[in-house]
Amino acid sequence: MKYESFTIFRILNARILKLSVGFLLLASCKEQAGSANGQRIITLGGSITEIVYALNQGSKLVATDITSVFPEEAQKLPRLGYFRNIPVEGIIGLKPDLLLASSEAGPPAAIEKVRSLGTRVETIPEAFTPAAAKERLKKLGVLLGRSEQADELINKMENDLKQAEKNRAAPGKDVRKALFLYARGSGLLLAAGEETGAATMFELAGLRNAMQGFKGMKPTSAEAIVLADPDLIVMLQEAVQSLGGKEKALSLPGVAQTRAGKENRLIVMDDLLFSGFTHRLGEAVLALQQAAGTLL
Numbered sequence: 001m002k003y004e005s006f007t008i009f010r011i012l013n014a015r016i017l018k019l020s021v022g023f024l025l026l027a028s029c030k031e032q033a034g035s036a037n038g039q040r041i042i043t044l045g046g047s048i049t050e051i052v053y054a055l056n057q058g059s060k061l062v063a064t065d066i067t068s069v070f071p072e073e074a075q076k077l078p079r080l081g082y083f084r085n086i087p088v089e090g091i092i093g094l095k096p097d098l099l100l101a102s103s104e105a106g107p108p109a110a111i112e113k114v115r116s117l118g119t120r121v122e123t124i125p126e127a128f129t130p131a132a133a134k135e136r137l138k139k140l141g142v143l144l145g146r147s148e149q150a151d152e153l154i155n156k157m158e159n160d161l162k163q164a165e166k167n168r169a170a171p172g173k174d175v176r177k178a179l180f181l182y183a184r185g186s187g188l189l190l191a192a193g194e195e196t197g198a199a200t201m202f203e204l205a206g207l208r209n210a211m212q213g214f215k216g217m218k219p220t221s222a223e224a225i226v227l228a229d230p231d232l233i234v235m236l237q238e239a240v241q242s243l244g245g246k247e248k249a250l251s252l253p254g255v256a257q258t259r260a261g262k263e264n265r266l267i268v269m270d271d272l273l274f275s276g277f278t279h280r281l282g283e284a285v286l287a288l289q290q291a292a293g294t295l296l
Contacts, residue, residue: 042091044083045102047276048124049074051137052100054153054279055146063094065105070272088113100124100143127277128197130161130204137279153279160282161204167289168206176292178207179230179260181252182217183239189252191220191228197275198234204281205288207232222254232292233260236271267291 042063043049049068052058058073065083068074080090083105091099091114099114099121115121122143127133134154141150180198182190192198193214202209210230211220235249243249246266255261269291273284 039097041098041100042094042096043068043100044086044105046272047278048100048102050272050276050278051140055141055144055149057144057146086110092117098122102126128200130281133277133281157279157282160286164204164282164285164289175208176231177210178202178232178234179210179228180234183243185242189220190217192217197277201274201285201288204285205292207292225254226257229258230260232265232267232295234267234269236274237268238271240268265295
């Protein structure tokens, strides 16, 4: 099933940071411990960077993109702008041996230019399902010579997802409707329909997506929100901050008229935790379940 891009959250929520450059080390794709010593890597995509750190290869990174905000150490690295609009000169100037790029990085011509100039480019698919998250972890484990560590991360993720499944099956659990809203100030309000990362998160947590009948992220209206009448509303942390806080978010057109709005049932999730679909996917689902259970 082809998923609509969920990385709009990451792109629109990315902090505007200063373009900078630096040098870094490369992890070899060979399955040999220590084979990556003395080489350079650049990552383009917050989820990729997060996984590289989780595989204990973060010390080899000294340049990435502005969506790479977790872990905190990643924010200290030189930045190469948005991963969808990469600076070829900035990348080539670093003389990297390997570029680990999200499949949505670009523009495509820029990626090909980097490759044509002799840099090895490995494209890492985006993930919007547990299976895709698992495959991405496996691929990065191979590329970085850390397959064993990748398997450990996968096992932890799968155990967390199994716990989330048990939570869903608990007696007396009602299926609640949840609405995911993206906002960037009051001028932009989008709702998540089918085949989105938010819809997957709701399914894994045992919630029902309040928005049906369309795919992807779509602009929404007060009337549509009232008609959906969710029990819960989920938003990303930076989106809520852009609105001026939870109180402002709950006063969005249509929100106050819903069951969620009337009962102040707004869940604020960390951006990358909710939308990243990394090894922390199970952790994110459990956090969503806990927040939902606290409010209901």
